[in-house]
Amino acid sequence: MQNNKVTIHDIAKSLNLDSSTVSRALNDSPRVIQKTKDIVLAKATEMGYQRNHLASSLRKNKTNTLGVIVPRISRHFFSSVISGIEETAYEAGYTVIICQSLEQFNREKKIVNTLMGQRVDGVLMSISMETKDYKHLEVLKKQGIQLVFFDRHCDIPNYSNVLIDDFKGGFEATEHLILKGCKNIAHFSGPQNLEIYKNRFNGYKHALSKHGLPFIEEFVFPSKLMEEDGRKNSEKLLALPNPIDGLFSANDVAAIGAMKYLTSKGVKIPEDIAIVGFSNEPISTVINPALTTINQPGIEMGKAATELLLKHIAKENGALDSQTIIMDSNLIERQSSKK
Amino acid sequence: MQNNKVTIHDIAKSLNLDSSTVSRALNDSPRVIQKTKDIVLAKATEMGYQRNHLASSLRKNKTNTLGVIVPRISRHFFSSVISGIEETAYEAGYTVIICQSLEQFNREKKIVNTLMGQRVDGVLMSISMETKDYKHLEVLKKQGIQLVFFDRHCDIPNYSNVLIDDFKGGFEATEHLILKGCKNIAHFSGPQNLEIYKNRFNGYKHALSKHGLPFIEEFVFPSKLMEEDGRKNSEKLLALPNPIDGLFSANDVAAIGAMKYLTSKGVKIPEDIAIVGFSNEPISTVINPALTTINQPGIEMGKAATELLLKHIAKENGALDSQTIIMDSNLIERQSSKK
DNA sequence: CTGTTAGCGCCTTCAT
């Protein structure tokens, strides 16, 4: 293996130029005549030159690299967001490093350190469920690395957030069920230390009260984003004295577990129990059109968050104020209930 | 924003040491006494030092970074593979840069260039469907960057591959249907320029012949990994003179389209038509237990491919022979057909 | 055991 490392010096030598001229030519600087640029470019291609980003970044103190931290890449919502991030970043000449926290605080801390070591220019993150301490994030800011949160709200001051309107989503999900004629609507909630699940829950309560339905504590089942929760909760749900006719699940995984269990018990969806779930996995809805979903615009969120981050990076010294962008979710009903 | 860039020189100065000693201490070199190491480490932490990987990589001519190229990150199979890659890479002290080709040859070329610019130590890739020309990959080798293919076979000589035994999978899928009593088994095939789909198709044919069933050309429907294909093919399938009672789909997306269409036409699955599909999306099988799947071990594949790549990197000059690792898929039946 | 020196490849003043 012959390490074919062509440098600007090699090009310079073979053209009887100085490396600085070559550098300028390759960077399309106005301080080099067009003819020279052409010659340099041709030679560079001929020799198979590849700019060494390490050296360039080191010198410029700018890597044109963004770090992305998500809980799990395999969750469809997050991979959609990443697609959006990548696209916007790519267009702006940035490379993206993707990391998974696996919802573990310790991994998150380590990742932040790694990204700092890599000297990323900015970080986009969806904070892990375990994270309650934010010291590791303050270090980032100290190092001058911009940080934007997406999907999961983080209320440390002076950071930008790009979020989905979960209250509205929860409200619309519940109202949809009410308008379909449901009277006893259960709720599978998510971890209440996360804003998004709190907000969905509040949307649920608000819809009930707006339509004059009572809020019944027993209709609320906590869930930890596991299918198992969906099954167990459904079991309890069927055992309730009042028969449930509607269900709003704040997370799709529990909704899937619920559908599986309920169907196996002969419950017809949506005839007997109509279900609306926040959805990250479009596949689930493709396969089972009976599940109405609150759809989350992952790609758009990724783009919005990246644009915002890039603005922060550009104004690094101009101190761009932190801001919060709220994106709309939308309810998708594929198969209408007969109610 | 105060750029808190602490360097080894800063540490050295504040301790009246030389930067090289600090460097050695931070790298836990045996050439520094333990006491000095302790002092340096303490000071580094105190000052909030973060090693600059750019400088280190530039100097060592090694980035400890791997590039990964997949067609789409949102396909569950690929995100599983990536999880496996990340885990193994992480343990070995490597960072991973993930890129999506979106099945586009031009994007793939660009990505390869970007990764070369980033001076990754190695690349793991699943080649795009469009790619038929491999010049961009030969450049990698010329630069001394190791390359390992996974999932999608690439038959340029001297590269390692980590693959799934698609012939076996296709065979087992078809044999499963035969043993269930199916006599007229259709096949939704994938793009035949990709080895994996050719092999699945061959497995299908081999199972038929082994069990004395005729191979019927009309039972084979080409598909391009789109749901739409699954629907259209199903329509044609129902119009066949011989009634089909089994279907082996080489890709899950078409299988999903098929299930959707067939169910909407009142066809019972698996009673009327039993279906087995190669599956990348576990969710689909969770929701619809009627679909028997050939499951692909994504995480394991990612780990295996990464281990192999790291071996190649370690022996860069020792010239490790290229090799092919074949991983087993496994058939998962969740709901038994009544046949 | 620690210090000195040099240079990885690039960019950027400053000079010509």
Place this chain on the structure above:
DNA sequence: ATGAAGGCGCTAACAG
């Protein structure tokens, strides 16, 4: 319009 020189932060010879 180009050249010369220095340095980004780190490591690896080679001293001592």
